[in-house]
Amino acid sequence: MEYVATLAFARERDQQDPLHKFRDQFYFPQRNGKDAIYLCGNSLGLQPKNVKGAIEQELADWQQCAVEGYWKAKNPWLYYQQYCSKPLMGLFGASQQELTVMNTLTVNLHLMMLSFYRPNKQRFKVLMEAGAFPSDQYVVETQVKLFGFDPESAVIEVSPRPGESLIRLEDILEIINRESDSLALVLFGGINYYTGQFFDIPAITVAAHKAGAYAGFDLAHVAGNIPVELHNWDVDFAVWCSYKYLNGGPGAVGGAFVHEKHASNRAFLRLGGWWGNEESARFKMEKGFVPKKEAEGWQQSTAQVFNMVSLKASLELFEAAGIGALRSKSIGMTDYLAFLLQQLKGINFQIITPENCNERGAQLSLLFMNSGKEIHQRMTDAGIIVDWREPGVIRVSPAPLYNSYQDVFHFYEIIANIASNA
Numbered sequence: 001m002e003y004v005a006t007l008a009f010a011r012e013r014d015q016q017d018p019l020h021k022f023r024d025q026f027y028f029p030q031r032n033g034k035d036a037i038y039l040c041g042n043s044l045g046l047q048p049k050n051v052k053g054a055i056e057q058e059l060a061d062w063q064q065c066a067v068e069g070y071w072k073a074k075n076p077w078l079y080y081q082q083y084c085s086k087p088l089m090g091l092f093g094a095s096q097q098e099l100t101v102m103n104t105l106t107v108n109l110h111l112m113m114l115s116f117y118r119p120n121k122q123r124f125k126v127l128m129e130a131g132a133f134p135s136d137q138y139v140v141e142t143q144v145k146l147f148g149f150d151p152e153s154a155v156i157e158v159s160p161r162p163g164e165s166l167i168r169l170e171d172i173l174e175i176i177n178r179e180s181d182s183l184a185l186v187l188f189g190g191i192n193y194y195t196g197q198f199f200d201i202p203a204i205t206v207a208a209h210k211a212g213a214y215a216g217f218d219l220a221h222v223a224g225n226i227p228v229e230l231h232n233w234d235v236d237f238a239v240w241c242s243y244k245y246l247n248g249g250p251g252a253v254g255g256a257f258v259h260e261k262h263a264s265n266r267a268f269l270r271l272g273g274w275w276g277n278e279e280s281a282r283f284k285m286e287k288g289f290v291p292k293k294e295a296e297g298w299q300q301s302t303a304q305v306f307n308m309v310s311l312k313a314s315l316e317l318f319e320a321a322g323i324g325a326l327r328s329k330s331i332g333m334t335d336y337l338a339f340l341l342q343q344l345k346g347i348n349f350q351i352i353t354p355e356n357c358n359e360r361g362a363q364l365s366l367l368f369m370n371s372g373k374e375i376h377q378r379m380t381d382a383g384i385i386v387d388w389r390e391p392g393v394i395r396v397s398p399a400p401l402y403n404s405y406q407d408v409f410h411f412y413e414i415i416a417n418i419a420s421n422a
């Protein structure tokens with residue numbers, strides 16, 4: 001595709017975009033009396049307009065049915081997580097039995113580690129990417145300590161080579177191979193939140209298994225951004241949050257994937273709760289935890305209806321749009337953004353996200369050597385919402401459900417303006 005740095009070109013692309021109509025299904029924050037240029041769906045997705053009605057439905061059912069809402073509500077609450085896990089199948093390449101929504105991301109990561117990190121004197125190390133999201137680092141550090149190991153020796157981080165921003169796959173595979181006697185778990189982000197690098201999940205999984213370790217992934221920045229094939233790639237477990245690209249709203253319920261080969265095995269250890277127990281026995285109130293033979297076997301508490309309802313509503317839009325079409329549009333918009341940024345002169349930054357669209361999702365990370373924070377402030381004043389991440393990155397993410405080529409172009413115009421006045 002030949003790109004052109006004009007508004008007319010961006011408009012033309014939007015006119016040809018079969019998903020353009022979905023933009024009207026979202027509320028945009030207002031800046032300077034008009035819609036903000038919102039390129040921050042990697043941090044918090046916009047509110048879909050159907051959320052309000054969906055919440056009102058549950059309020060009405062609670063009002064009118066009270067406890068009977070568990071089975072008499074329009075969407076019986078007993079099975080609420082399944083209204084989300086079904087539409088997630090296509091996004092994650094998993095069966096419904098391998099998916100559930102529950103708790104929040106960091107909590108789910110702890111729960112998964114308690115099942116998949118079972119260290120002994122010989123095998124106790126966890127391999128992760130250097131510069132992982134802090135919450136993930138804290139999870140691993142404290143889990144390792146919980147089992148009596150020292151994070152200094154038990155946590156191995158793969159870093160970019162000196163002078164580079166991205167982690168090379170060959171380096172990841174080499175370390176997995178080298179540590180194969182002592183590695184218990186490989187825990188990687190799907191996409192690194194800072195650089196936007198999308199890691200090779202199948203290759204990492206194959207290497208981890210060859211080394212005798214489990215492979216788990218934090219898909220916070222992948223969920224609703226890049227379709228993945230968790231079952232076929234033989235990933236052991238994955239977790240994610242739902243408030244980024246999935247538009248589930250602040251603090252929305254998190255999600256988890258457990259591969260069928262583990263989920264169907266009742267002997268596979270997990271922390272029990274009545275919502276993870278076989279349904280037929282759940283209300284018998286008997287002794288003895290009998291886990292469901294599926295990812296729901298990791299659930300503990302009663303379904304958090306009001307924490308799931310917005311996600312359920314948002315996922316209806318994903319189903320209507322189709323994740324394949326969303327990904328195609330996303331690649332087009334992000335490529336266009338990269339093209340436009342290359343036209344800029346008089347402003348000193350570098351795109352650290354991989355150039356190859358197969359190694360990134362919707363996000364481009366712009367690394368500023370100096371005055372990045374100031375430039376971020378000027379963007380904000382001009383009606384752009386993007387985020388700043390210490391020590392030097394502005395993250396820009398056109399989300400295909402509601403962003404347009406024109407949003408991308410307006411972002412470019414504003415940053416070009418800042419550059420010419422620098």
Ligand SMILES: *Cc1c(COP(=O)(O)O)cnc(C)c1O
Binds near residue numbers: 106136
């Ligand atoms: C956003 C994000 C989190 C946030 O975790 P919560 O438990 O939802 O607060 C954790 N890890 C990664 C990689 C993230 O991108």
